[in-house]
Amino acid sequence: GQQVMQIPQYQHVQEGEDFTTYxxxxxxxxxxxxxxxxxxxxxxxLIQLVKSGEVKKxxxxxxxxxxxxxxxxxxxxxxxTTDVGTYFCAGRLTGGGNKLTFGTGTQLKVEL
Amino acid sequence: xxxxxxxPRHLVxxxxxxxxxxxxxxxxxxxxxxxxxxxxxxxxxxxxxSLEERVENNSVPSRFSPECPxxxxxxxxxxxxxPEDSALYLCASSPGLAVSYNEQFxxxxxxxxxx
Numbered sequence: 001g002q003q004v005m006q007i008p009q010y011q012h013v014q015e016g017e018d019f020t021t022y023x024x025x026x027x028x029x030x031x032x033x034x035x036x037x038x039x040x041x042x043x044x045x046l047i048q049l050v051k052s053g054e055v056k057k058x059x060x061x062x063x064x065x066x067x068x069x070x071x072x073x074x075x076x077x078x079x080x081t082t083d084v085g086t087y088f089c090a091g092r093l094t095g096g097g098n099k100l101t102f103g104t105g106t107q108l109k110v111e112l
Numbered sequence: 113x114x115x116x117x118x119x120p121r122h123l124v125x126x127x128x129x130x131x132x133x134x135x136x137x138x139x140x141x142x143x144x145x146x147x148x149x150x151x152x153x154x155x156x157x158x159x160x161x162s163l164e165e166r167v168e169n170n171s172v173p174s175r176f177s178p179e180c181p182x183x184x185x186x187x188x189x190x191x192x193x194x195p196e197d198s199a200l201y202l203c204a205s206s207p208g209l210a211v212s213y214n215e216q217f218x219x220x221x222x223x224x225x226x227x
Contacts, residue, residue, distance in 0.1 A: 004154070031213055042202060042218040043155070050213075088155065092212035099168050100212050102155040 135203030
């Protein structure tokens, strides 16, 4: 079936190192949203991208939507312990109905 | 955050029990959702309601029965569940009617264990 895969599944970094998670879809996406879920918490919306090649920044976070609208990335510069959590991408798949399909998630751990 | 509340927060039930999960949103949103989050699996959309009408039913077994009496409340009625139904059940809401283009606000979830 149609899937949205994220890599890596897990990432351990030292505080201050950079981190990137990649989101790949089997079909074209109309949009891409990113959510963060802290351990024991619930997903919280971070951002939405809708245009091919779009790049948006939020402080140390940079979000990118691929030119073909089939992939996206989230890059965190100089990670902090507050960045710990699982990052999910989500998007509307072409032919997937009017709903968001969530990615498999990347769990980030930051060590001092 | 108190925009979307869910009760109970934890639920343990036997396979023959009947229980209900409740979700309430205080944000004035038009769409509400139920998701299932299992370990090592992506969030699975179960149901979507827009203006109190079900607009998406993602091939969910009939032992899960949703109810949306108004735009602020959403229920998930459970009966004769299986152990593999144990998971975190998340409710979410979003403004507007374009359900796939609006930011979703999630509740804290109900941790369900089926014995």
